[in-house]
Amino acid sequence: MTDPTRTSVELRHLRCFLAVAEEGSVTRAAARLRITQPAASRTLAALEDELGTRLVDRSTHHLRLTAAGHAFRDKAAVAVAAFEDALDAGRSVHRPLRLGHAWSAAGPDTTPLLRRWRETHPDVPLELLRIDDRTAGLARGAVDAALLRGPADNITPGLVTELLHTEARVAAVPADSALAARARLDLADLTDRTIALNTVSGTTTADLWPADARPTAMITVANTDDWLAAIAASRAVGVTTTATADLHPHPGVAYVPLPDAPRVPVLLARRDGPPSHPALPDLCALVREVTGRGRYPRGSA
Known part of the structure; x- marks a missing residue:
């Protein structure tokens, strides 16, 4: 017999937990969900009580997911995405097609992609959405497809x-620094500098350097704008890809080739199963065509 005193898990519990996981803060998650911070805390606590396990470690200065929280995040994301797909089934013909990215979109191919889509599909608006999380909103159903950077084995199941x-890869350095005048840099040239790391959607970690030559000073940021600001202010240097130089020029930042750093895979991602929008197969085909997949190599992973 079901215990009438138990709280059943509802979609709002999953949305709240995913917002906390992505924002790294109950306060920011509450603002995103347009609820109060106490309401978000109660919703998260109710979910943990229902599951019988702690999902979030609140004992540290920065909120962190527990091992159970990391495992549950992927399952919750799949569940929310499935719910969004079910709702979209009846209205997808009438809504825009949404393409997500965490930063730099399709690099220099972004404008050609958007123009080609408008020419070939004038009746289906294409929205390019920058969403700062590791799947650019795809796992939680905010977009229909996404352009992602990094190894495929780091992508959410489903x-x-x-x-x-x-x-x-290129090094991003303050425009008035001595490094900016160099024709090229090596990873070793950055080890004595403070490195800015985008821990939400970036591809650079300390593991990029050999274990015996890793930078010891790092600062973390949550998005590309904050990353650029830190570098322009001479607080740090960074490592990114050539697409960032194309789409995010900054008067205070110089991009210098970093040829000894491994190249970064650029992935086209969608949710498993039937297309979430009738025009999604056409978009995937156009992305492949415009980015040159199958025509010429841009390097090997």
Whole structure:
């Protein structure tokens, strides 16, 4: 017999938990969900009580997911995405097609992609959405497809990815620094500098350097704008891909080739199962065509 005193898990519990996991803060999650911070805390606590396990470690200065929280996040994301798909089934013909990215979209191919879509599909608006999380909103159903950077094995379960090409890495340094005047840099040139890391959607970690030559000073940011600001202010240097230089020029930041750093895979991702929008197969085909997949290599992963 079901215990009438138990709280059943509802979609709002999953949405709240995913917002907390993505924002790293109950306060920011509450603002995103347009509820109060106490309401978000109660919703998260009710979910943990129902599951009988702690999902979030609140004992540290920065909120962190527990091992159970990491495991549950992927399952919750799949469940919310499935719910969004069910709702979209009856209205997808009438809504825009949504393509997500965490940063840099399709690099220099972004404008050609958007223009080609408008020419070939004038009746289906294409929205390019920048969403700062590791799947650019795809796992939680905010977009229909996404352009992602990084290894495919780091992608949330329930998503299907395909490699489009790879991008070379560059160093991002203050424009008035001595490093900015160099024709090229090596990873070793950055080890004595403070490194800015985008821990939400970035591809750079300390593991990029050999174990015996890793930078010891790092600062973390949550998005590309904060990353650029930190570098322009001479607080740090960074490592990114050539697409960032194309789409995010900044008067205070210089991009210098970093040829000894491994290239970054660029992936086209969608949720597994039937297309969430009738025009999604056409968009995937156009992305492959415009980015040059199958025509010429841009490097090897």
